[in-house]
Each structure stands twice: as C-alpha cells, then as structure tokens.
Amino acid sequence: RGRYLAPEQEGSIHSHNSNAPSYYSVIVLGGAGVGKSTLTRQFMTSEYIDTSDTGGESGVMTVSVLLNGEESTLEFIDPPDKNISIEELQLDAYVVVFSITDKASFDTATNITKYLRVELGTDRAILLVANKIDLVRKRKVSADDARLLATGYDCKYAETSAALNHHLDELLVGILSQIRLKLSIPVE
C-alpha cells in the first residue's frame, strides 16, 4: 500500500486512508521570484503524491504523506508576497526559500530566518531551501554560506529545483520529519 518515494528512502506518499491523519500547516516564505509558487505547485503534481487543491485562489493546498507508517496531511500556504503577520507564527513549519542565482533573495531569506527563529523559539520547524539549483552557472550563493545560515538557526537545509522537480519529494519528507522532531514524535 502506498508508493515509495525512492528505493533507498523510508518515506512514501500515498492517497488518503481511513485513519484520520494528523494535520499540519506549512507556510512558504521568501523573496519575490525565488520559486515559492512553483515549488508549492510542483508538490501537487508529483507522481508520488495524491493531492487536492483546496484553496483555489487563496493558494492553500494539501498533500498526504506516509512516513514511518504514519500518515500526515500537510497544508501548504503560498501567501502573496507581503510582510509576515502574527497569525503566520502559529504554524507547524516554515519553509524559507531563496534562489541560488539571486544574492538579494538570500539576504531576504537570512532576515526571515533570523526573525522567525527569534520569534518562534526553538520548538518550531524552519527549513531553508536553496532553489533553482539547475541554474548552476548563474550561482551567486554558495552551499557553504547557506548551510552556515541553516546550522546557525537550527534549520534543516535543502537544495531543490522546483522547475525540474528535483529533490522535492525529499523536501516534503524533510518538512514532515522536522515537524515530528519538534513535536517529539518518535522518528523510528
């Protein structure tokens, strides 16, 4: 039951079953043009994922993920570009995206990450995502710099290409793993 992400991975992603899954809200933040909407949309079109777009224009979509035998539903919020409001500080995970081709977007991601970690304390999942890794020759932000930021603020770091659908399943599993870690739900 369920379809596996990849032979070497523990996670699998499948359609809804009869057990009510735990429900988590995830927001995708970052500068304009870094690929937030593409990333969120690609989660929905992955061949591994059974999804429903519940939000229409509001940019809210849900994905069911089976990880370590337990199903969870992740609700993704792709807000219009604006300042973070206080309601957004009640969520389960924060995905901060920048483009490796855009140094200013890394500075924006740095500010958002610092702000969130200070406001949220240590018990909430924050992931730093370096997107557009397909544009290797236009790279302006090194993986070392990005990793340093992530490590400094207790964030999981991931590199993706939303356009090529590269590493998006790993990111999805990473998000759920971080949420469970912060909720102290045993990983194994």
Ligand code: GDP
């Ligand atoms: P948003 O403003 O953060 O929501 O960014 P969008 O998702 O609208 O993407 C902005 C532009 O970047 C669009 O033209 C996307 O096709 C492009 N884009 C997004 N992700 C990638 C990626 O991984 N690689 C490349 N080459 N282009 C991307």
Ligand code: MG
């Ligand atoms: Mg967008």
